[in-house]
Amino acid sequence: MDGNDVKAMLLAAADAMDAARDELCALDGEIGDADHGVAMAGGFGAIRTALVELDGVAPTEVLNAAAKAFLNAVGASSGPLYATAFMRAGAAVKGKDVLGDGDAPGLIVAMAEGIAHRGKAERGDKTMLDAWGPASDAATASAGKPAATVFHAAADAAEIGAEATVEMQARLGRAARLGARSLGHKDPGAASAALLLRAMARTFEES
Amino acid sequence: MDGNDVKAMLLAAADAMDAARDELCALDGEIGDADHGVAMAGGFGAIRTALVELDGVAPTEVLNAAAKAFLNAVGASSGPLYATAFMRAGAAVKGKDVLGDGDAPGLIVAMAEGIAHRGKAERGDKTMLDAWGPASDAATASAGKPAATVFHAAADAAEIGAEATVEMQARLGRAARLGARSLGHKDPGAASAALLLRAMARTFEES
């Protein structure tokens, strides 16, 4: 997995966000402000633009460029959360030109930590961390397996985690003010996290 | 026909305007500003309020009170037009405490003249005058017949006249700017005129 493979993962994620834009907006409309799809598609669209020129650079450089592009295109909640996630992921593999299967869990764990650090959410607050947290656990548990397996395991866990947010009462973010009215709705940030991880995982099949 | 009978005619007209309010607004919505029903119901509602206290006064007094009430409640186009109509009708029977069958045509002719004078419309302009004009002709032609017959003949003519406005291109009022787009729609002021005359005519049956 070199820088170009990391780039391919991010581009696949970008396509997934384009496809899910309206669905994510609709989810956000139920308990938030209906713009999560716009933010994610916009952020990954900016990543796409920023990465177009990058070729043959190290994974860290790709991830740092993605962090900056996402942040400045989006703002919102997702901007700092994903920007921090990408920066942490970049830092986790700093100095390496090529990543092996053993680096996969660390990338996912670093992203989850970045999101937790920036957002100060805890699991159960009904945020994207309820997808990224389980994903991080699953990635750690799959350590030693091929990167594709690690990412798919993380995506599986993220999907289950996202599904579980339906039963949660929001304690952070816009939805927090809803109290019990947030029950019964899936958190849009958790939903997009699962989609992202799955799209990233699939890039291993294609390559 | 004494002042109280004139009052009864106006009250019957008021009920007719209440019943037709939304329909007249809808007609006005097609070629105007959708408020003709509100204006007519409001104007006759004000007449109802103004006349409640009047008992046993001369027809002219009833008609003058109606003119004032209608005008100040409504404004709009209908206000000055009907206020002038009622004032002219009042003037036409001035000095009489009781009206006979012979006075009926004069009342209708005076109303039509008042409307023509105030609005400076000509027949064919697609206004209420296209109902009041034929009504006035029919009333004149029925001179000598019982008042009920005169009013019904006027109402018949007004209905036909109102129907004919569907084929006219507006030359006055809000609809005038529509040009050919005013074709195919009945003029709301002509429609309400026919309803008014019919309601007035029917008061003879009841009494």
Added chain:
Amino acid sequence: MQTKKIINDGDDAVDEMLDGILLAHGDTLRTSADSGRAIIARHGPRDGKVGLVIGGGSGHEPTFVGFVGQGLADAAAIGNVFASPPPDPALACVKEVSGGTGVLFMYGNYAGDVMNFDMAAEMAAMDDIEVRTVLTTDDVASAPRDEIEKRRGVAGNFFIFKAAGAAADEMMSLDDVERVARHANARTYTMGVALSPCSLPQTRRWNFDLPEGEMEIGMGIHGEPGIERGPIKQADQIVDEMMDRIFDEMGAASGDRVAVLVNGLGATPLMELYIMNRRVQARLEAVGLSTHATWVGNYCTSLEMAGASVTLMHLDDELQRLIDRPCHCAMFRVV
């Protein structure tokens, strides 16, 4: 199903609105003792000054009531929603603001308004107050150029009233205020577009039908049908259609100055109005016209209608001076 409105009884809406206005703006506005529908500027009317009385139907706020104040209109006669006021409030306005040098009526060119204000003017003449009338006819979409006297007055009212109000505030004679008013009207051009209907408080039904995805160019501020209906276009295209028509009417030369009003009809966000303004200014620049001043916002509304209009006033030195003159109204000020 009824349209959604925050009102009490629909028949009381206008009077309750006026109550709310007077409670908010009692420092600049009062009602006449003769009529609760005659709203008078506390500061402004004075001996020797020509009185400026404007008015018309309600539902266009801040037009007309919001433009009453020192330096603009001395009084406004307030009608029901989309209905001319009766003569009484107009007459009450005249009596309150007459400073001995005559009164000017200014209002949009609608049959109902003309009949009612004319009746009021006749009544004022019986009291030996000279009242003249200048009708506004800025809506270029409402009649062809050879029937200019049939055009209606719309958002451009704002500029035309402002110029006349400033002229009166400068203590010009009735002749001169009337001349300025006619001149301002002749040099003011508006084109509008509507995206959705509005509804009267009394009926709470949509007053016309504008299907999904469609807009109507040239629609009047009471929902009177316009000149063309079709699919919604992009902002730049809409503005281009408006500007083409206005340029054609205005016949300005490169280097001439204009004042610009991008007006919202009620439900159109400022975001859209400013996006329109971007294109308006680009078009002005392209033909070498210079923008002296720009106003963007809801100046002449049609209740909750969505849509907008563009107005240009073709300035000369006098109009520019008058437009710039300070005024202090309840809902608008220039300082």
Added chain:
Amino acid sequence: MQTKKIINDGDDAVDEMLDGILLAHGDTLRTSADSGRAIIARHGPRDGKVGLVIGGGSGHEPTFVGFVGQGLADAAAIGNVFASPPPDPALACVKEVSGGTGVLFMYGNYAGDVMNFDMAAEMAAMDDIEVRTVLTTDDVASAPRDEIEKRRGVAGNFFIFKAAGAAADEMMSLDDVERVARHANARTYTMGVALSPCSLPQTRRWNFDLPEGEMEIGMGIHGEPGIERGPIKQADQIVDEMMDRIFDEMGAASGDRVAVLVNGLGATPLMELYIMNRRVQARLEAVGLSTHATWVGNYCTSLEMAGASVTLMHLDDELQRLIDRPCHCAMFRVV
């Protein structure tokens, strides 16, 4: 089917709006060289003065950009529609308005804004500019009183920013401007009601569903669900529910003074806002509160949402002086 909007490409809406704003208001506003999303007051920022930087998502115009100007905010960082600006424009604002005595960030309490502005503050600290933050939390419907720190900032922003901006304009120290801002926030109470949804330019779909005949009390200015949904009530009842809740929070004594803001969310006509104001003032009078000043209009909008809010600021001598202090913004002025 898409919602109707006068825009070009939805992704360009915010930038094109800013173009239009700068073209209309270039005499009071400019952009920072570092960021087109950092809008700076031409007059206002100066040596020795605490800089006031506000900001947040677009779609609430005239909030935030319209309140940039001498005597109010020195700059605004502009986000996408309903999205916090990233740190960069906020940082650009800081650099432009820093007068050497510190900068205050003020914005509504939303998770996204907090994260982005905090990042900007950290970056400013690296440049040795002291940045402090006061979050606005005036929406009493958005959390119970014992979780006041979770409340969001809505239309009351306007009063809170105004007070802090006046304090900075009086050349108060950063400590004092911060104190005033917190005090103003603590004494400002807003309750809103929504009647219809809005739609983002990028999606052009209704962002929530509010069935015919229904309203939602306490809905947020981004369409975040409120505290109660039910059939539309009469204006007086709606206002009563708002005022009961606000009175309960405010705990004012008879004779106390308030400033009032009756705010429209975008598609609600002035007529309805003034009808609401009538009841607001009646309720104030009934409990012996005196109204020092009233603003009625669209001050904090949610694109084309229909609805309104009522804000009371519980004045003391200092707040009253600050609210009265002149300011000159592109979309608002006090003289």
